Amino acid sequence: MSQQAAPLQNRHIVLGVTGGVAAYKAAELTRLLVKAGATVDVVLTDAAAHFVGAATYQALSGRPVWTALWDDRMRNAMAHIDLTRGADALLVVPATADFIAKLVHGFADDLLSTLCLAKDCPLLVAPAMNRQMWENPATRRNIAQLASDGVTVLGPASGDQACGEVGEGRMLEAHEIFDSLLSSFQPKWLAGKKVLITAGPTFEAIDPVRGITNSSSGKMGFALARACQDAGACVTLVAGPSPQSTPMGVRRTDVTSALQMRDAVFANLKGQDIFIAVAAVADYRPAKTATQKIKKSGAKLAVDLIPNPDILAEVAALRKAPFCVGFAAESTNLAKYAEAKRKAKKLPLVVGNLVQDGLGGDTNKVTLFDATGAHPLPPADKASVAQGIVAHMAGLLKKK
Numbered sequence: 001m002s003q004q005a006a007p008l009q010n011r012h013i014v015l016g017v018t019g020g021v022a023a024y025k026a027a028e029l030t031r032l033l034v035k036a037g038a039t040v041d042v043v044l045t046d047a048a049a050h051f052v053g054a055a056t057y058q059a060l061s062g063r064p065v066w067t068a069l070w071d072d073r074m075r076n077a078m079a080h081i082d083l084t085r086g087a088d089a090l091l092v093v094p095a096t097a098d099f100i101a102k103l104v105h106g107f108a109d110d111l112l113s114t115l116c117l118a119k120d121c122p123l124l125v126a127p128a129m130n131r132q133m134w135e136n137p138a139t140r141r142n143i144a145q146l147a148s149d150g151v152t153v154l155g156p157a158s159g160d161q162a163c164g165e166v167g168e169g170r171m172l173e174a175h176e177i178f179d180s181l182l183s184s185f186q187p188k189w190l191a192g193k194k195v196l197i198t199a200g201p202t203f204e205a206i207d208p209v210r211g212i213t214n215s216s217s218g219k220m221g222f223a224l225a226r227a228c229q230d231a232g233a234c235v236t237l238v239a240g241p242s243p244q245s246t247p248m249g250v251r252r253t254d255v256t257s258a259l260q261m262r263d264a265v266f267a268n269l270k271g272q273d274i275f276i277a278v279a280a281v282a283d284y285r286p287a288k289t290a291t292q293k294i295k296k297s298g299a300k301l302a303v304d305l306i307p308n309p310d311i312l313a314e315v316a317a318l319r320k321a322p323f324c325v326g327f328a329a330e331s332t333n334l335a336k337y338a339e340a341k342r343k344a345k346k347l348p349l350v351v352g353n354l355v356q357d358g359l360g361g362d363t364n365k366v367t368l369f370d371a372t373g374a375h376p377l378p379p380a381d382k383a384s385v386a387q388g389i390v391a392h393m394a395g396l397l398k399k400k
């Protein structure tokens with residue numbers, strides 16, 4: 001889930017729920033939306049109310065729940081129109097096969113289907129159904145039609161189903177739907193672009209149990225992968241050892257050492273428009289890795305280190321290099337060292353940060369160095385910092 005405190009402040013979301021077991025996830029989604037600052041109006045179909053009742057949604061949203069076309073709480077009896085006026089999005093979670101078929105044909109025989117027809121905001125649906133229903137040609141046709149009508153279809157995922165079968169049709173988790181909604185609000189600065197990102201630390205083995213690494217958590221690189229994906233890019237992430245979970249839609253390759261990271265970067269480089277090197281790559285590795293655990297003795301032990309290849313420098317030096325963004329992690333003299341790195345590697349953009357501000361934690365304070373000078377971004381959570389970097393980078397790409 002996004003790390004920003006209230007990313008949906010001032011947003012109005014209408015959440016339609018249709019009748020499926022996955023309705024319990026809609027209750028969880030209501031909680032996430034409200035926690036993120038959104039005003040949430042929940043609309044239930046008759047069938048939905050059989051799974052999770054109105055009282056639950058009312059308690060979670062803190063607002064009345066809507067179930068009927070003829071609701072006299074709406075003074076002009078126009079709930080089917082007024083509820084989505086001024087709304088930022090209409091979500092249908094879960095969307096059953098039956099409701100999807102109704103949407104495709106423009107039925108308007110209850111409050112939710114009428115709202116979907118009368119809406120003037122983006123519509124996102126999260127299908128949930130048995131795998132055979134999902135694979136049925138009728139559903140395949142309906143989903144394709146929804147997509148061509150401009151409806152955003154979220155998922156479904158594959159896995160265990162409530163009916164006991166296993167396959168595609170299982171609804172996404174509430175946090176995944178929440179993240180997709182956030183992403184739908186981001187400007188598509190990088191639409192059509194392919195972006196390759198390195199993230200996390202590397203681990204250089206001394207023997208089978210010991211090695212040299214650093215305290216990069218991967219959070220900054222993963223936040224950038226997410227921000228690029230949200231901006232419409234197709235993102236490949238080459239990650240050193242990191243416990244971060246992969247943002248939805250991002251293709252991830254895990255590596256351990258700097259040499260493996262270099263190989264993975266070059267294996268994925270073809271066709272990339274942008275390369276962003278966020279990884280804290282070890283500058284040195286042991287000249288030899290012992291095949292057996294080194295035994296303790298009273299004597300001094302020296303580990304002979306040799307330099308690792310500089311992956312970013314190698315990529316930036318290519319004749320047809322992608323647009324290369326470097327990072328500079330310094331403990332002092334940020335501007336001087338970051339500028340020196342930008343010039344030495346001939347990079348259009350370097351993101352400078354002090355390790356005491358950005359290494360390991362959830363927040364960062366960065367300054368962007370490009371040919372026009374230094375551009376500090378406000379200190380913030382890494383998700384917001386990543387969005388700021390993407391916006392700046394997109395501006396530079398536009399001028400290119």
Ligand code: PMT
Pocket residue numbers: 198200215216217218219220221258277278279280281282283308309310311312313325326327328329330341353355358359360361
């Ligand atoms: O992972 P987090 O805990 O969220 O922390 C984020 C971060 C502090 C690691 C990140 O913001 C950051 O600054 N990453 C770059 C760290 C680094 O190695 O900086 P550097 O100044 O040593 O390297 C300069 C640039 O060359 C970097 O883009 C680096 O990825 C790249 N490099 C360095 C060495 C090498 N052998 N190959 C490289 O590609």
